[in-house]
Amino acid sequence: xxxxxxxxxxxxxxxxxxxxxxxxxxxxxxxxxxxxxxxxxxxxxxxxxxxxxxxxxxxxxxxxxxxxxxxxxxxxxxxxxxxxxx
Numbered sequence: 274x275x276x277x278x279x280x281x282x283x284x285x286x287x288x289x290x291x292x293x294x295x296x297x298x299x300x301x302x303x304x305x306x307x308x309x310x311x312x313x314x315x316x317x318x319x320x321x322x323x324x325x326x327x328x329x330x331x332x333x334x335x336x337x338x339x340x341x342x343x344x345x346x347x348x349x350x351x352x353x354x355x356x357x358x359x
Contacts, residue, residue: 290341300348304356305353327339
């Protein structure tokens with residue numbers, strides 16, 4: 274494995290885990306007032322496109338990280354719709 278591959282895997286892991294603290298906070302507090310539905314919707318659509326791309330290119334590390342992102346993003350969006358008091 275080359276250094277560039279390692280950097281790519283590390284970057285994917287960091288991006289994949291970036292949403293975990295927010296997801297946990299939303300689950301625990303049920304506070305979603307400051308969550309932007311537009312931001313998370315756009316991120317989720319982008320993630321779906323990355324999933325299609327990585328599947329078509331058989332880029333499995335990229336595919337796996339985007340599955341992880343998709344789960345976190347849709348969890349936050351679901352909570353936004355369930356817990357938003359507006």
